[in-house]
Amino acid sequence: MFRLALRLTVAGGREAWTRLAAIVLAVTVGVCLLLATLAGINGVNAQNARYAWLETGFTPETHRPVADADGLWWQILADTFDGKVIGRIDLAATGAHSPVPPGIAELPGPGEYYASPAMSRLLHATPAAELGDRFPGHQVGIIGDVALPAPDSLFIVIGRTPAELSRTGLADEVTAIATTVPSSCSGDECAIGVGIDENGMILVLSVVALAILFPVLILIATATRLSAARRELRFAAMRLVGATPRQVSVVAAVEAAAGALAGTVLGFPLFLALRDPIAAIPFTGAPFFPSDLSLSLADVLLVLIGIPLAAALVARVALRRVQISPLGVTRRVTPRPPRAIRLVPLLAGIAELGYFTAAGPPKTTQHQTLAYATGFALILSGLMIAGPWLTMLAARIIAARSRRPASLLAGRRLADNPRAGFRAISGLVLALFVTSVSVGVITTLIAAAGPSGGNSAGATLQQNFGHAARDGQFVSSVPSIPAGTLARLDAIHGVAGTSVIHSNPTFQPDPSVRRSGAPLGPPQAQLPGVALCSDVARTPAIGRCAPGADVVAIGTGFGNGAGRKSTADKAIWPAVDISPAMLEQLPVSALVVQTDGSRAALESARTLLEKEFPSRFVPDTISAMSAGSGRLLQAYKQLSNVVVLVSLPIAGCSLAVAAAAGLAERKRPFSLLRLTGAPIAMLRRVLAFETVVPLLLTAVVSIGVGFLAAHLFLRAQLDQTLQPPGLQYYVIVCAGLVVALGILGSTLPLLRRVTGPDAARND
Numbered sequence: 001m002f003r004l005a006l007r008l009t010v011a012g013g014r015e016a017w018t019r020l021a022a023i024v025l026a027v028t029v030g031v032c033l034l035l036a037t038l039a040g041i042n043g044v045n046a047q048n049a050r051y052a053w054l055e056t057g058f059t060p061e062t063h064r065p066v067a068d069a070d071g072l073w074w075q076i077l078a079d080t081f082d083g084k085v086i087g088r089i090d091l092a093a094t095g096a097h098s099p100v101p102p103g104i105a106e107l108p109g110p111g112e113y114y115a116s117p118a119m120s121r122l123l124h125a126t127p128a129a130e131l132g133d134r135f136p137g138h139q140v141g142i143i144g145d146v147a148l149p150a151p152d153s154l155f156i157v158i159g160r161t162p163a164e165l166s167r168t169g170l171a172d173e174v175t176a177i178a179t180t181v182p183s184s185c186s187g188d189e190c191a192i193g194v195g196i197d198e199n200g201m202i203l204v205l206s207v208v209a210l211a212i213l214f215p216v217l218i219l220i221a222t223a224t225r226l227s228a229a230r231r232e233l234r235f236a237a238m239r240l241v242g243a244t245p246r247q248v249s250v251v252a253a254v255e256a257a258a259g260a261l262a263g264t265v266l267g268f269p270l271f272l273a274l275r276d277p278i279a280a281i282p283f284t285g286a287p288f289f290p291s292d293l294s295l296s297l298a299d300v301l302l303v304l305i306g307i308p309l310a311a312a313l314v315a316r317v318a319l320r321r322v323q324i325s326p327l328g329v330t331r332r333v334t335p336r337p338p339r340a341i342r343l344v345p346l347l348a349g350i351a352e353l354g355y356f357t358a359a360g361p362p363k364t365t366q367h368q369t370l371a372y373a374t375g376f377a378l379i380l381s382g383l384m385i386a387g388p389w390l391t392m393l394a395a396r397i398i399a400a401r402s403r404r405p406a407s408l409l410a411g412r413r414l415a416d417n418p419r420a421g422f423r424a425i426s427g428l429v430l431a432l433f434v435t436s437v438s439v440g441v442i443t444t445l446i447a448a449a450g451p452s453g454g455n456s457a458g459a460t461l462q463q464n465f466g467h468a469a470r471d472g473q474f475v476s477s478v479p480s481i482p483a484g485t486l487a488r489l490d491a492i493h494g495v496a497g498t499s500v501i502h503s504n505p506t507f508q509p510d511p512s513v514r515r516s517g518a519p520l521g522p523p524q525a526q527l528p529g530v531a532l533c534s535d536v537a538r539t540p541a542i543g544r545c546a547p548g549a550d551v552v553a554i555g556t557g558f559g560n561g562a563g564r565k566s567t568a569d570k571a572i573w574p575a576v577d578i579s580p581a582m583l584e585q586l587p588v589s590a591l592v593v594q595t596d597g598s599r600a601a602l603e604s605a606r607t608l609l610e611k612e613f614p615s616r617f618v619p620d621t622i623s624a625m626s627a628g629s630g631r632l633l634q635a636y637k638q639l640s641n642v643v644v645l646v647s648l649p650i651a652g653c654s655l656a657v658a659a660a661a662g663l664a665e666r667k668r669p670f671s672l673l674r675l676t677g678a679p680i681a682m683l684r685r686v687l688a689f690e691t692v693v694p695l696l697l698t699a700v701v702s703i704g705v706g707f708l709a710a711h712l713f714l715r716a717q718l719d720q721t722l723q724p725p726g727l728q729y730y731v732i733v734c735a736g737l738v739v740a741l742g743i744l745g746s747t748l749p750l751l752r753r754v755t756g757p758d759a760a761r762n763d
Contacts, residue, residue, distance in 0.1 A: 020258075020259050022657060023259030023260065023263065024259050024262045024263040024266065025263070026263065026653060026657050027259065027260050027262075027263025027264060027267065027307065027311075028263040028264075028266040028267045028270055029267075029270075029653060030263075030267070030307075030653075031263060031264050031266075031267025031268070031270075031271075031303060031307060032267045032270040032271045032274065034267075034303060034307075035267060035268065035271040035295060035299070035303060036271060036274070036278050036293075038295060038299045038302075038303075039271070039275070039278075039293035039294060039295055039299075040278075040293065042292070042293065042294055042295070042296065042299070043279070043288045043292040043293045043294075046288075046289075046292040046294070047149045047150065047286070047288060047292055048149070048181055049181050050146070050147065050148060050149045051149055051181070052178055052179050052180055052181050053101050053102050053103075053147060053177050053178055053179075054076060054087065054089075054178070055178035055180055056074050056076070056101070056174055056176075056177050056178040057074050057076065057172040057174055057178075058178070059178050059180050061176060061178060061179070061180060062074075062172075062174040062175065062176050062177065062178050063172070063174060063175065064175065064176070065175060066099075066175040066176050068097055069097050069098070069099060069175045069176065070093065070094045070095025070096065070097045070098045070175075071094040071095070071098065071173040071174065071175055072091060072092070072093055072094065072098040072099050072107075072173065072174050072175070073090075073091065073092035073093075073094070073160070073162050073165040073166060073171045073172070073173055074089070074090075074091060074171060074172050074173070074174050075089070075090040075091075075160075075165055075168060075170050075171035075172075076088070076089050076090075077089075077090070077170070077618065078618060079134065079610070079618050080606070080618060080620055080624070081122070081126075081130075081131055081154070081603060081606075082599050082602075082603065083624070084154055085154065086119065086154040086155070086156065087153070087154065087155045087156070088135075088155075088156055088158065089101070089155070089156070089157045089158070090158045090160050090165060090171070091107055091108065091157060091158065091159060091160065091165075092110075092159070092160045092161055092162040092164065092165045092166075092171075093107045093162075094162055094173070099174070099175065099176050099177045100177070101147060101157065101177050102144070102146050102147040102177070103143040103144035103145070103146050103147025103148065104141060104143055104144070104147075104157060105141065107159065108137075108140060108141075108157060108158065108159030109159045110137070110159050110160055110161045110164075111136060111137035111138065111159065112137050112138065112139075112140045112158075112159045113135055113136075113137050113138070113139055113140065113156055113157060113158040113159060114139070114140065114141045114142065114143050114156070114157040115139055115142065115143065115155070115156045115157075116142070116143045116147075116148055116153050116154060116155040116156070117142055117143075117148075117151075118151070118152045118153060118154055119143075119153075119154045119155060119156050120139065120142060122154065123139070126603075127600075129604050129607060130599070130600060130603035130604050130607060131603060131607065133607050133611060134606075134607050134610045134611065135156055135158055136158065136160075137158065137159065143155055143157065145289060149286060150282075150286035150287050150288065150289070151287055151289060152286065152287060153286070168614065238251070252312075253312035254312075256311045256312055257308040257309070257311050257312045259311070260307055260308045260310075260311030260312075261307075261308040261311075263307075264303060264304060264307045264308060265304075267303075268300075275290050275293050276290050278293060279292070279293050337392055337415075337418070338388040338389040338392055338418060338419070339389065340389060342385045342386045342388065342389045343382070343386050343389065344382075345378050345381050345382035345385050345386075346378070346379060346382025346383060346385070346386045346705070347382070348378050348382070349374075349375050349376065349377070349378030349379035349380075349381075349382050349709075350375075350379065350705070350708065350709065350712070352371070352374065352375040352378060353372070353375045353379075353709060353712035353713060353716065354712055356371060356372075356375075356712075356716040356717075357712050357715045357716040360716070361716050361717050368717070372713060372717070375709075376437075376709065379433070379705060379709055380430060380433065383429060383430065383433060383698075383701075383702060383705065384426055384429075384430070387422040387426060387429060387694075387698055388418040388419045388421075388422045389418070390422075390694075390697055390698055390701060391414060391418040391421050391422040391693075391694040391697070391698065392414070392415055392418035394414070394693050394694065394697045395410075395411045395412075395413075395414030395415040395418060395421070395693065395694075396411070396415050397411075398410070398411035398414075398689070398693060399411030399412050399415055405678075405682055406682050406685035406686050406689060407685075407689055409686045409689075410685075410686045410687075410688075410689030410690045410693065411689070411693075413686070413690060414690055414693065414694065418694075421690055421691075421694050422694050422698065423658060424654075424655060424658035424691060424694075425655060425658075425691060425694055425695045425698065425740070426654070427653075427654030427655060428654070428655055428695065428699070428736065428740050429695075429698045429699065429702045430702070431736065432699050432702045432703055432706065432733065432736065433702040433703070433705060433706040433709075434706070435706070435729070435732060435733065435736075436702070436703045436705075436706025436707050436710065436729075437706045437707075437709055437710045437713075439725045439729045439732075440706065440707050440710030440711070440714075440722055440723075440725060441710050441713065441714060443723050443724075443725045443726065443729070444710070444714050444720050444721070444722055444723040445718075445720070447723040458597060458621050458622075458623040458624075459541070459594065459595050459596060459597030459602070459621070460539060460541035460542070460592060460593065460594050460595070460621060460622050461592070461593040461595065461602060461605055461606060461609070461619045461620065461621055461622075462590055462591070462592050462593075462619060462620065462621070462622055463590060463591045463592075463593075463609050463613060463615075463618075463619035464556070464589070464590050464615075465477050465478040465587075465588055465589060465590065465591070465613065465615070477615075478587065478588045478613060479587050479588070480584070480587075480588060481500050481588055481591060482612075485608075485612050486498055486500075488608060489593055489605060489608060489609075492595075492601060492604045492605055492608070493600070493601065493604075494595050494596040494597075494598045494600060494601025494602075494604075495593060495594070495595050495596075495601055495605055496538060496539075496594045496595060496596060497535070497537075497538025497539055497593075497594045498535065498538065498539070498591065498592065498593050498594070499531055499532075499535035499536055499538065499539040499542060499591070499592040499594075500531065500532075500535060500588060500591055501529040501530070501531045501554060501556055501588070501589050501590040501591070501592065502529065502530050502531065502583055502586035502587065502588055502589060503528065503529065503530075503586050503587050503588075503589045504527055504528050504529055504530045504553055504576070505530075505578075505586065506553075506576070507527065507528045527553035527554055527555050527573070527574075528555065528556050528589065529553070529554045529555065529556045529589050529590065530551055530552065530553055530554060530576055530578055530583060530586065531551070531552060531554050531573075531583075532550070532551060532580060532583065533545035533549055533550055533551065533552060536552065536554070536573070538594055539592045539593075539594040540594070541592075541594065541622050542554065542571075542592055542622075543570065543571030543572065543573055544571075544572060544573070545572070545573055545575070546572055546573060546574055546575050548575070549573075549574075549575035549576075550575075550579075550580060551575065551576055551578045551579070551580060551583055552573035552574060552575055552576060553573060553574055553575075553576040554573045555571070555573075556589055556590045591609070591613075591619075593605045593609070593619070602621070605619075606618070606619050606620075655740055655743050656743045656746075670683055670751065680751060680752055683751055684748045684751055687748060687751065688745075688748070692741070695737070695740060695741075696737075699733075699737065703733070707722060710722055
């Protein structure tokens with residue numbers, strides 16, 4: 001039976017070979033994308049594992065005594081250059097047996113440093129006053145890839161003396177280098193991008209995997225059903241001459257699995273050929289090393305066995321009418337119409353997300369991942385299950401109200417077999433749902449972070465000093481700013497002015513004010529800083545003084561964290577009863593530097609401040625501080641772009657395959673219609689109606705459900721309300737629909753060729 005099945009696979013001449021080639025091509029593309037998805041998940045894990053050594057000092061394992069190991073002073077800080085994050089690690093060995101971080105052969109001595117390849121190139125290409133002067137000493141080597149999360153990672157490991165680091169108050173003495181993979185980030189770790197927020201990334205990747213896998217599986221299933229109706233007739237004929245149901249099942253499975261197996265095998269070299277360009281896509285915010293996009297043995301076996309097996313199962317399901325009776329296909333019994341019960345999975349998925357909106361999200365990340373992945377999986381499955389019912393509903397409405405032959409024929413054909421009509425556009429429906437969810441969530445997150453501080457915020461540096469004590473009062477580490485420092489800042493080309501913000505002695509911190517928003521005391525008593533109006537006038541990004549004031553109370557949290565907008569540039573600060581002479585006696589809480597926004601001015605001022613005031617918190621622009629979680633949002637935005645760019649082409653391929661298959665399978669009835677006098681133009685309108693009607697209807701439903709799911713997710717997980725997407729989203733949707741209609745239109749010229757008189761013969 002296997003030999004017969006293989007012969008039947010290519011029986012039929014050019015048509016059979018064309019069908020087989022189409023199946024192989026479609027499965028090859030689908031398998032390549034599936035492998036890229038699996039490798040991408042493995043790449044995220046590999047990338048995050050390379051952040052482990054940066055956990056040194058934050059985990060207990062690095063402080064436990066280690067036999068024959070000397071202590072190592074370790075200080076990790078975040079730095080910034082031209083919007084890029086630099087991880088700075090200062091080290092000081094206390095003996096010959098101090099632990100050595102990965103990626104370097106030996107610890108750098110005082111006055112020496114190692115740099116990552118990207119950092120080394122940046123140092124050599126940038127004037128020292130803008131970057132190199134921040135780091136004492138000279139370069140002695142390159143940090144190896146084993147310590148770098150990404151090819152473009154900016155890291156520098158600087159050698160210092162134990163006396164220098166022990167006095168900073170920022171360093172820890174450790175006896176080992178951390179090997180624990182970070183599961184989340186906080187403090188300095190987040191500042192230098194110590195991993196990705198793995199909890200959030202796992203949650204997003206779970207949805208991304210589902211979003212890409214569903215269209216891929218639809219593409220493969222659509223491809224393996226090519227000429228399914230023609231094969232059903234052949235198998236029914238085999239049953240009539242004595243073939244058993246089991247023999248027919250074997251032939252069908254082998255015939256379907258042969259093309260799928262060939263496509264699966266070819267998908268692996270295609271993935272390997274595309275691995276380098278795929279690795280360059282920064283869908284976590286940073287590109288991958290190509291070697292990170294690897295496949296485990298389980299991944300290989302899952303794809304290599306699962307895809308041909310799925311193809312065989314599809315063929316088995318397609319033959320259910322032949323299994324019941326060998327005359328079932330010949331008689332063309334109309335299948336039972338779908339019922340409204342098909343809406344249950346879709347409603348169940350929406351109800352699950354709605355439940356967590358009302359009750360709150362689960363407590364742990366694992367439970368959140370399971371809950372939301374289950375909800376989105378139910379919705380994705382529900383769209384596929386409910387699609388035929390929606391198609392039948394639209395077809396019956398069209399057939400009942402039709403006044404033209406083309407729309408009447410299309411409506412009745414769709415009502416007769418809505419499953420086949422929906423199957424052709426199912427991939428695009430899922431792609432539109434995925435696009436709506438991705439764009440809706442990302443648009444809302446970016447809108448919540450929002451632009452900050454007007455145009456001048458990106459040109460204004462802020463250096464904070466000290467920290468908040470337990471009683472809420474601000475404790476400054478800088479009593480005053482030397483006049484020489486201010487003069488050197490003013491001398492930098494592009495620096496327009498500086499503002500020195502001192503601690504407000506009348507500041508009255510109270511947690512209840514922050515919780516309830518109720519006023520407490522005069523307005524100036526609620527602001528932590530005070531500043532000269534002559535200084536404030538030179539730095540417009542932090543607002544302006546009330547008319548007639550010499551000294552004003554001012555807020556210092558211009559970059560006020562993730563998910564909030566800074567509007568300090570519009571603030572009018574109230575006067576405070578402090579003389580300029582008294583102001584000079586108060587400790588400094590912040591220094592603001594206004595520049596013209598050029599890279600040279602910003603980075604030269606940043607370099608000077610870092611040299612003058614070494615601190616855990618490096619100066620940054622007000623807009624960057626307000627962004628807070630902007631880097632994580634950019635990672636999510638990259639993921640959203642990947643989902644959109646991958647799912648739409650997959651859906652287009654599915655539509656092309658389904659359109660060609662549908663045309664080939666219906667050439668005999670169309671030929672009979674032509675013989676009875678139906679013009680070719682009318683038949684083309686029938687084909688157009690059969691695709692356009694379910695496409696537009698289910699597209700509207702899919703987009704609406706996508707926005708609803710995004711809103712429920714945002715309310716449950718982030719307590720945010722869905723923000724409408726911008727013009728780009730509608731352009732993408734319209735472009736996708738236009739391309740889909742273009743694909744449909746490209747198949748219409750084939751109608752004349754495949755519906756000649758010879759196609760009307762009985763097989």
